[in-house]
Amino acid sequence: MEIHRYEKLWFVVSMLLIIGFIATITYGAVGAGIQMVDDEGGTVDPDNIGDYEIRDGVTFEDLQEPQAQHVEGNEYEVAIQAIQFAFIPNPVEVPENSEVTMYITSPDVIHGYKLAGTNVNTMVIPGEMTEITVEFDEPGEYGAVCNEFCGAGHEEMEGILRVVPEDEWEGDA
């Protein structure tokens, strides 16, 4: 069977496009570090968030402090509640050159937690614990916003995350 040269060319181009689309979608799904908020850690009682056990002997309340708590090495932890219409605690401080695991949840409705100028961007769902680990290499200040419409005061919902220079860090080390 004779296939016209142009037809072959179109065939090749359209196959390449399809492969390109699949590659882009695959990269977006697995390569860019995007994860779904899941109930892997069990569900959180929205009326009793403070008592939620993050791990043995450490509750959400223990980590819900303005300064991140030291775990070991350069690892820190902090817990944040997103409520209508604030983040608690606020501001949050972490030391530079740290790897911080943030636990975020909500007692009321779905919120978001987005750190402007970074790729930190997550949903915060009542009943689920959002867990994200972020590296902060340089001192600075980031604005946090809620990016899920959560009610009449949604646009006022903002927070600050401060990355403090190592020699000024007064928290747990």
Ligand SMILES: [Cu+2]
């Ligand atoms: Cu909100």
